[in-house]
Amino acid sequence: MRRQSIIERCPPLPREFYDRDAVVVARELLGKLLLRRTVDGITAGRIVEAEAYVSHDDPANHAHRGKTRRNASMFGPPGHAYVYAIHSRWCLNAVTEPVGVASAALIRAIEPLIGIERMQERRVARAQADAARRGQRPPGGARRNSAWPAIDEPGLRDLARGPARLCEALAIDGALDGWDLTVGQRLWIAEADAPRDAAQEHGASGTRPTSAGDDGASRTRPTSLDPAAIGCSRRVGVTAAHDLPLRFFVVGSPFVSRPGLRPV
DNA sequence: CGCCCGATGCTCT
DNA sequence: GAGCATCGGGCGG
Numbered sequence: 001m002r003r004q005s006i007i008e009r010c011p012p013l014p015r016e017f018y019d020r021d022a023v024v025v026a027r028e029l030l031g032k033l034l035l036r037r038t039v040d041g042i043t044a045g046r047i048v049e050a051e052a053y054v055s056h057d058d059p060a061n062h063a064h065r066g067k068t069r070r071n072a073s074m075f076g077p078p079g080h081a082y083v084y085a086i087h088s089r090w091c092l093n094a095v096t097e098p099v100g101v102a103s104a105a106l107i108r109a110i111e112p113l114i115g116i117e118r119m120q121e122r123r124v125a126r127a128q129a130d131a132a133r134r135g136q137r138p139p140g141g142a143r144r145n146s147a148w149p150a151i152d153e154p155g156l157r158d159l160a161r162g163p164a165r166l167c168e169a170l171a172i173d174g175a176l177d178g179w180d181l182t183v184g185q186r187l188w189i190a191e192a193d194a195p196r197d198a199a200q201e202h203g204a205s206g207t208r209p210t211s212a213g214d215d216g217a218s219r220t221r222p223t224s225l226d227p228a229a230i231g232c233s234r235r236v237g238v239t240a241a242h243d244l245p246l247r248f249f250v251v252g253s254p255f256v257s258r259p260g261l262r263p264v
Numbered sequence: 265c266g267c268c269c270g271a272t273g274c275t276c277t
Numbered sequence: 278g279a280g281c282a283t284c285g286g287g288c289g290g
Contacts, residue, residue, distance in 0.1 A: 051271070060271065070286060087272050088283055106271060130274095130282095164272055237271055 006042055006114065010035060010190035012182045018078035022096040026052040026105035027248045029094065031225040033192035034110050036170040037185065043118050043170050045110030045160055046192055049249040049256045051235045053093070055103040059240035063102030073178045074102040081187060083177040089164035090173050094181060094189065108236065108247070110160045111255040112169065119159050119169035126168050162257045225250065 010033055018025055027050075035044040053061040062071045062084065073082040074095055082093035082104050093104035112119055160166035167173070172187065181188050231251045234242060236258055249256045 053271075062271075065287085068287075084271085085285070086270060088285085089272055091271065093271085108271085127274095162272070235271070239270080 006035075006044075007037070007184065010044075010192070012184045012188035012190060013079075015077070015079040015182050018094055018096050018181070019098060020078075020096060022052040022054050022103035022105055023246065025094065025096045026050040026246070027230060028224055029105055029107065029189070030230055030248055030250055031192060033113070033190045034107065034166075034170070035114075035190060036172060036187050038171055040118055040171075041115060043112075043115035045112045045114070045166070045170075047107055047109075047189070048111050048253040049107075049109035049247070051106040051108055051248070052246040053104050053106060054246070055097060055101045057241075058244070058246075060235065060238040060244075061102065061104075067102070071102065074104050075100060076178065079180060079182045081176050081179040081181055083167075083172060083174055083179075085174060086164075090167040091163040092167055092172050092176075106163060107166065108163045109249075109255050109257045110166050110169075111253065112156060112159045116156065116159070122171055123159060123165070123168055157254050161255050 013032070017028070029047050029050045032047050033044055034047055035042060053063075055061070055063075058064060061074075063074045067075050070084055071082070073080055074093075076095060077099050078096050080095045082095050083090055084093075085091075091106060093106045096103045096105055158165065160169040170187075176187055179187050229251050231249045232245050233247045233249070234245060235247045249259075253259075
């Protein structure tokens with residue numbers, strides 16, 4: 001009897017999962033496994049933070065003022081990726097609700113589990129590229145910075161903490177905008193009942209975090225997270241609709257982008 | 265065409 | 278916690 005591969009063990013969530021209110025999807029995304037497969041292999045992590053961008057009365061929603069080239073994916077079927085760029089960085093959403101209803105859940109942070117070394121390499125590469133460009137700037141531009149710890153050894157905690165950082169770590173870019181998350185292959189989301197075993201089986205470079213913020217329930221993780229383990233706050237970085245409590249995160253996880261953000 | 269402004273990340277105070 | 282790099286999208290002229 002052959003041992004199941006990580007891909008076989010973690011099939012994509014069905015479209016019905018995404019065909020619901022963005023708030024429900026964002027909340028239920030917590031604890032799920034986000035998987036990315038490239039020619040370099042599998043990189044994946046556990047979602048610990050997500051935000052909802054709802055279809056009505058949400059001026060922070062990119063689709064609030066109608067359909068454009070950039071946000072077209074949000075108007076498509078649920079279960080597809082909406083990948084957009086901001087400040088020269090990529091961010092990943094899962095599109096929610098039926099065709100024509102533009103809503104999505106922004107995945108803001110993951111706990112790295114599989115392919116951690118690959119994630120580090122990608123993050124370092126990006127940081128070095130940025131530094132190189134910065135160094136090439138003519139005098140009088142931005143200051144050079146000799147000490148940049150993040151280049152040499154990006155801490156595990158910072159590998160995928162934040163929507164753009166996780167996209168870097170998982171090699172997610174605009175080419176994946178519109179990608180169907182329910183087909184697997186390149187990018188998908190799965191139940192995470194045995195992430196630890198899966199990570200070990202995949203030889204995740206042995207650099208697992210020792211115990212950072214784990215809740216001890218990792219052996220047999222339930223389909224949905226214990227509601228008590230889910231925190232809620234305003235969304236990060238948005239100015240419009242600043243007061244809506246649409247950010248959800250795993251309480252106590254060190255991999256959440258901004259643990260201390262005050263609740264609404 | 266020009267101008268404004270971020271669903272960010274990094275650094276230093 | 279505040280400031281800044283940086284660049285494409287969106288909108289007004």
